[in-house]
Amino acid sequence: MESFIVSFVNEKKDELVKQWESELHEIRSEIYLDKISDDLFLRTSQEFMEHTFAAIQTSQQEAGERLAPFTERLIQGGWPLIYFTKGLQAFRRTVLAVLAEEKDLQQVLKYFYEVEEWVDRMVNELVHDYTGSWEDTIEMQKLSLLELSAPLMPVFEGVTVMPLIGTIDTQRAKLIMENLLDGVIKHRSQVVLIDITGVPVVDTMVAHHIIQAAEAVRLVGAQCILVGIRPEIAQTIVNLGINLQQFPTKSTLQKGIEAALEQLGKKMVDK
DSSP: OOHHHHHHHHHTHHHHHHHHHHHHHHHHHHTTOTTSOHHHHHHHHHHHHHHHHHHHTSOHHHHHHHHHHHHHHHHHTTOOHHHHHHHHHHHHHHHHHHHTTOSOHHHHHHHHHHHHHHHHHHHHHHHHHHHHHHHHHHHHHHHHHHHHTSOOEEEETTEEEEEEESOOOHHHHHHHHHHHHHHHHHHTOSEEEEEEEEOSOOOHHHHHHHHHHHHHHHHTTOEEEEEOOOHHHHHHHHHHTOOOTTSOEESSHHHHHHHHHHHTTOOOOOO
């Protein structure tokens, strides 16, 4: 920020702190931070003000680098972004109020436009950084959920099961394929059961993805059995003319496991 603003802020710092602190307390009730203790809110507000005053005395880039770690730490700790954006806007109002006491109107306008521009840039940087961080977090959570949505679980030696629940789109189909192939190698599977009991709709696209997955498993030396074919799913497959003759199908997971064990020369015996 320009040197004349830095000098003004340093000269009026005590007055600015007093008025700005009052503004921050009003913001507290507006954004529902009442549950935070008075002591914690006071300490955080003082730290926020000190970081801001220090940032003013640096370049725009250095100012962002100075404020970013502080705001990021508090946001990760549960403080809302709006506390900082409203806090900076409150700082702008505070500076304007103190500037209004000056008699030179031209000087007041000059100072205020500089502060106005600085605060706007800082708010934009905070929002941009927070949005990017939020998008990264959402993307990571999405990937984690996708991985959980296509698990491969060994149930017997040489037999693994992949239970599928929910809609299968192209992105998820790709993950299913990757998990199947990785799992077959990792678990040394000879038979893989793809359980579609929890898949609400099996259309041509879904069937195509399943057939591709089964063919890929066959190419790495294992066999697929499709299980969980409900009557309505069977009717849909027939009506659509989908050909599932390339690999065995069973109506339930239990029958699929029995068929898998039979292929391996094993069977379940009741005691």
